[in-house]
Amino acid sequence: MQAQGPSRRAMGILLLTATLSCCGARAFAGGTPAGADVTAQASVSWNQQGVAHSATSNATSFTVDEIVDFAVVCQDAAGVEAFPGETGRALSFTLLNTGNGPETFRLLALDALAGDDFDPLLAGVHLDTNGNGIWDPGADDVYVQGGNDPDLPADAVISIFLLVDLPPDVVDRQEGTAKLVITAMTGVGAPGTVVLGAGAGGTDAVLGSGGGTGDATALVRVAAVELELAKTAVVLDPDGGSEPRPGALITYTITVTATGGGTARGVVVTDPLPPATDFVPASLILDGVPLTDAADTDAGDYNVTIPGTLTINLGDITAISPSREIAFQVSIP
Amino acid sequence: MPRSHRILLAGLLILAVPCLATAQIELQSTAEVETVTTGADGIPVTARTAAVKVVPGDEVIYTVHYRNSGTDHAEDVVITNPVPEHMHLLRTDGLQPGCTLVFSVDDGQSFDALSRLEITGNNGRPRPATAADCTHLRWVFERQLEPGEAGAVSYVAQLL
Numbered sequence: 001m002q003a004q005g006p007s008r009r010a011m012g013i014l015l016l017t018a019t020l021s022c023c024g025a026r027a028f029a030g031g032t033p034a035g036a037d038v039t040a041q042a043s044v045s046w047n048q049q050g051v052a053h054s055a056t057s058n059a060t061s062f063t064v065d066e067i068v069d070f071a072v073v074c075q076d077a078a079g080v081e082a083f084p085g086e087t088g089r090a091l092s093f094t095l096l097n098t099g100n101g102p103e104t105f106r107l108l109a110l111d112a113l114a115g116d117d118f119d120p121l122l123a124g125v126h127l128d129t130n131g132n133g134i135w136d137p138g139a140d141d142v143y144v145q146g147g148n149d150p151d152l153p154a155d156a157v158i159s160i161f162l163l164v165d166l167p168p169d170v171v172d173r174q175e176g177t178a179k180l181v182i183t184a185m186t187g188v189g190a191p192g193t194v195v196l197g198a199g200a201g202g203t204d205a206v207l208g209s210g211g212g213t214g215d216a217t218a219l220v221r222v223a224a225v226e227l228e229l230a231k232t233a234v235v236l237d238p239d240g241g242s243e244p245r246p247g248a249l250i251t252y253t254i255t256v257t258a259t260g261g262g263t264a265r266g267v268v269v270t271d272p273l274p275p276a277t278d279f280v281p282a283s284l285i286l287d288g289v290p291l292t293d294a295a296d297t298d299a300g301d302y303n304v305t306i307p308g309t310l311t312i313n314l315g316d317i318t319a320i321s322p323s324r325e326i327a328f329q330v331s332i333p
Numbered sequence: 334m335p336r337s338h339r340i341l342l343a344g345l346l347i348l349a350v351p352c353l354a355t356a357q358i359e360l361q362s363t364a365e366v367e368t369v370t371t372g373a374d375g376i377p378v379t380a381r382t383a384a385v386k387v388v389p390g391d392e393v394i395y396t397v398h399y400r401n402s403g404t405d406h407a408e409d410v411v412i413t414n415p416v417p418e419h420m421h422l423l424r425t426d427g428l429q430p431g432c433t434l435v436f437s438v439d440d441g442q443s444f445d446a447l448s449r450l451e452i453t454g455n456n457g458r459p460r461p462a463t464a465a466d467c468t469h470l471r472w473v474f475e476r477q478l479e480p481g482e483a484g485a486v487s488y489v490a491q492l493l
Contacts, residue, residue, distance in 0.1 A: 031389025032419040032493050038387070040364060042397040042414040046407040046478070048356040053407075057360030057397060060384075064419070064492065067388035100389050194386065206388050 033154065034066030034101040035201030066101035066199030068184045069208030070152075072216040075159075079175070079219035081262055085168035088123055090135035091218035093160045093180050097152040099208065101200035104151045104185040107143055109162050109178065113217075117174035120164035120220050125180075128159035135161045149185065164220065172224035172260040181215040188212035223262025225319065229269070230255045246332050249280065254326040258317045267314040270306060273330055279303070279310075280329035286312060287325055300326075356407035358478070361398040362414075366391060389492050392423060396487035401478040410474040412486060415441065420490040421465040429484050431476040437469040438462045444471050 032038075041059040045052065075092040082089045097103055111122040125143040127150060130136060140161060141148065150158050162178055170176070184207075187195045191209045198205040237248040244250065254271065258264055273279055279302050284291045286299055291312070295304035300312035314324050364384040369377050384393045397414055401407050416422050428434055435444040438452050450462035472486045 034388075036419060038417050038419050038492065040362060040395055040414070040417045042360050042362050042412060044358045044360055044399065044410065044412045046356065046358055046410040048403075048405055048407055053356070053358075055358055055360060057362040060362045060364040060395075062364060062384045062387050062393075065386050065388050067390070204386060206386065208388075 031067070031100040031154070032064050034064055034199045034203045034205075036064045037061055038064060063203060064100065065203045066186075066205040067099045067208050068101075068103060068186050068195075068205055068212055069097075069099040069210060070103065070105065070182065070184065070214060071096045071098050072180060072182050072214045074180075074216040074218045076218055079221045081221050081223040082120075082164075082166050083262060084166055084170045084222060084224050087165045088137070088163050089120075089166065089220065090126075091162040091164060091178055091220070092133075092135065093162070093216055093218070094133075094157055095150065095152070095160060095182060096157040097154055100154050101203075101205070102151065102153045104149050106145060106149050106183050106185060107160060108145075108181040108183075110181065111164065111178045113177045113179055116177040118167060118170050118176045118222075120166060120176040120178050122178065123163040123165050126161045126163065128161065131158075133159045135163075162218065166220070166222065170222045170224070172222055172226075174222045176220045176222075177217050178220070179215055179217045182213070184212040186212065221261070223260070225258050225260045225262040225264045225317075227264055227267065227317065228257045228259065230257075231271075244332060248332045249329055250274075250277070250332070251327065251329050256314060256317065256324040256326070258319045258321060260319060262318070264317045267317050269312045269314060269326060270309050271326075271328075272306075272309045276332070277330035278333055280331055283327075283329035284310060284312075285327040302328075354405035355403040356401055356405040356478070356480070357403040358407055358410060359400050359402050360412070363396045363398070365394045365396070367394065387492055391492050392489050393420065393492065394487060394489050396485050398483070398485045399478075400483035401480055404480050406477040406479050408477045410478050412472045412474075413441070414470045414486075414488070416467055416469065416490055419493050421493060422467045422470070423464060423489045423491050425470065425488040426486075429472070429474075429486065431474060432486070433473045433475065434486075435471050435473060436462075436467045437471070438466045439468065441469045444469070 039059050039061040042057040045054040073094050075094060107125060109122050109125045112119050126140045127143050129141045130139045152158060162180060164178055186198050186205050187207060189207055189211055191207055191211045193207045195205040231254045234251045235242040235244050235248050237243045237245055281293055284300055284302060291298045291300040293302040295301040302310050305311040310328060312326050365381040366384045367379055367381055369379050372378050397412055399412060425434060436447045436450060437444045438450050447462060451459045452462045452466050454460040470488055
């Protein structure tokens, strides 16, 4: 009699370890290890003329073969944003061995795919050497085909990073795709193909529904945020007119607006004073709030960061942010 | 004792020994898989072969062939089949007449109809048992098996 508990049986059924992609994944991640023996034997009891008897059947047994199966998933399924000319943008994939034996996998990255607006340029393929699921430049080794093909036991998972550069001439909202193709070293062929003796423990290996190959595609969307500056000048002369003559005051207003996708980070506006004018002290205003001329904790200064120039830090701006308004005054001596 | 008397006594003893009637149930277990191939005429053909190349997810048909090879009828015949390790029960085939099928979810300690069995769920609360929870199957024959009578009981299990 074999000892089996109901709780252990329930555990075996609930053994789903990851979200599985469309690429040839079975419902049982991992499963009974290749090489395990499965034995069944029945018994019978009966009475004859009041005397109890029993007997057993033969034991039938088979050895579990290895199934080659895996799932490739692009972690950034909704797409990642990148700006024109960006270099080394990491696209993250996971590879899960859903078979029941260890497998070595060969990786191939493709960037020149049809059907997209532009081709991201492949800058490298890296393995998640430190196993944290995050692209760490310097810590995650470059992948060398035939050199460090990932070797995964059943149920193990590894992250793989495709690095891409964006061409500088792409336009906001264009989409590019890159694909990671993975093949199992045991073999590639029609599902159900048997590779004799290639399984763990000398068993045969059977190619699962993926046929030993699978792939996932990453989407890169261009977010090209652009900033627009509009500057107006209002002249007020001592007689209430608008003649730019000695004694006149000029009020400048600079409006900063963003369009397009993504975020413009750390925006700094600089504006040198027009020649032959004097800055009106304490006239700098940002979004209706006065700023000091000194370089202090507020967002702007005059003549400190850059001589003769207004420097205003606007921080991050997106197309959804309200326009920013900078105002200041100069006088004509 | 004179020799002739001894021979006569031996003969009487031989004649006096009754012919013993026995009931002997023999079991033969098989494990098979079903394969579907398409014949030359395009019609799919289903065949059963011995289970050899089995991988997780595959279904295996376990059959117990029974036979009363004795000369007397057998009563209270009960055939018990544990579900093998690494497998879980999917379904059973049609039953023999006069035979009740019961299940165990507690390693063979108790047997009942599947609809009356409960197990402790993952949240610690009881829930109705399903086929996959079964540890043993038991066929209880309500009628006696006559000498020479034979049949088979079977179930389908899936390799985890």
